[in-house]
Amino acid sequence: MKALHIITGLGVGGAEQQLRLMLRHLPARCDVVTLTNPGAVADGLRADGVRVTHLGMHGNRDLAALPRLVRLIRHGSYDLVHTHLYRACVYGRIAARLAGVRACVATEHSLGRAEIEGRPLSRGTRALYLSTERLGSATVAVSGTVSARLRDWGVPSARIHVVPNGIDAALFRHDSASRRTTRTTLGIPEDAFVVGGVGRLVPGKRFDVLVRAVAALPGARLLLAGEGPEREPLRALAARLEAADRIHLLGERDCTPGAAAPGIPALLGAMDLFVSTSREEAFGLAVVEALAAGLPVLYRTCPAIEDLPADHAPHARRLTGGAAELTAALRARREAGTRRLPPPPAVSHYDIARSAARLMDVYARALAPSTERARP
Structure with a gap:
């Protein structure tokens, strides 16, 4: 399996460091695209042997980044795209659909009751999230609490999979x-x-x-x-x-x-x-x-x-x-x-090897034929 992980930025943060740790334990070939800020975690990923590409996105409304991302996905011939953090989830899901990738999985790292990634939730933010969520194959919640919040938003339970963050x-x-x-x-x-x-x-x-x-x-x-x-x-x-x-x-x-x-x-x-x-x-x-x-x-x-x-x-x-x-x-x-x-x-x-195994199960389900995904 060849997977592309798309993340908003790679400065030092919980989601960013969790991505690096997870990639050390996934039995799959993985590349990473960061939309912005190729910071310290990007350096760490490269030291681990992961190919990291900086898309050079200039802001939330930099629509010119979308065709660049589509071309990058097509050129890489990826089986699966996995997105992390709000902006990357929105743009990454759309790009994956346009590029014709077989499956797209998103991890929701930072959804609170009234905030997402430390910013107040607005009606527009929620609407954009939900409209692009439907373009993906599955949404991963990092805790049961986040899973419940996604269901409250209207994400169907069958599309939500809990894969907790892990540690070494x-x-x-x-x-x-x-x-x-x-x-x-x-x-x-x-x-x-x-x-x-x-x-x-x-x-x-x-x-x-x-x-x-x-x-x-x-x-x-x-x-x-x-x-x-x-x-x-x-x-x-x-x-x-x-x-x-x-x-x-x-x-x-x-x-x-x-x-x-x-x-x-x-x-x-x-x-x-x-x-x-x-x-x-x-x-x-x-x-x-x-x-x-x-x-x-x-x-x-x-x-x-x-x-x-x-x-x-x-x-x-x-x-x-x-x-x-x-x-x-x-x-x-x-x-x-x-x-x-x-x-x-x-x-x-919360052992990271256990979390990696659960994520691979989500990947396998997302890549399975639609008749198999429909089974309980």
Whole structure:
């Protein structure tokens, strides 16, 4: 099988990094087209031996990109096209249909109740999504929660397949020596209580709540990995709270071993507690990675945990309030001690090899003759 993956951009982000990890485990020949921004993940894919093409799209209404994409698909003689993220799903489904590809699968990575990919949902956005969804063969939801949202939108249940995001748990296995090295690199004392967060620095992640909570706990440190428009407001907030020396805004980091700066696995190893303050999530991959690193977790919303039985993540606790509640929870966790925990069952449930096998099943169904696809 030869497949083409089309994605909106390849900067460091959850969907982008998930694509790279998934391609390492798919038993298929795969190429990638990025409509915009051939960033760090594009470099990583090329290092993995994947052919990456930058389409050079100039914006959401750059209609000239469509015939270029159609020609590229035809030239590649692909059996299947797989699209990722909103713009790529819209343009990719249309291009795949025009190019005469046998099957087109789309993964919905970032659909919230009121947002998609961090942007407010509008009636027009939803209408365009649904009209192009019908051009594809199947839509993949990264969680049961996203599957339910797609059904609420009007996507037929028979077209929706749940393939959870996955992780390579071995990358996050705790290592005491790496913990000491990372803390030394970042200038953090070995006995400091370190809280962590990972994600794009955008309002929906509510990292301001996390900054306020850590600032209110004397001596606590915050490691925040991510980049985005909220970086300077968060830095200014930390300064106003007189905690700038304890709030570490680390910029973009990924999971690539051997990088010059500590990546996500090393940073998780240096933490004592992981916190996700997001208003909405489609999955919550960073939470699962933190659990794989043996960390207790506090979260506001996380379908990856909420879709499972409670005993699959016993050390993940849901928060419902604001900074005051979070500060109290941080204080209680510090007082309880900072021992490392064994990875819970949720980690093995979201193994990337398992997710890759489920995705190959979706591919096989999409490529099957229509009479076979119609069978229950």
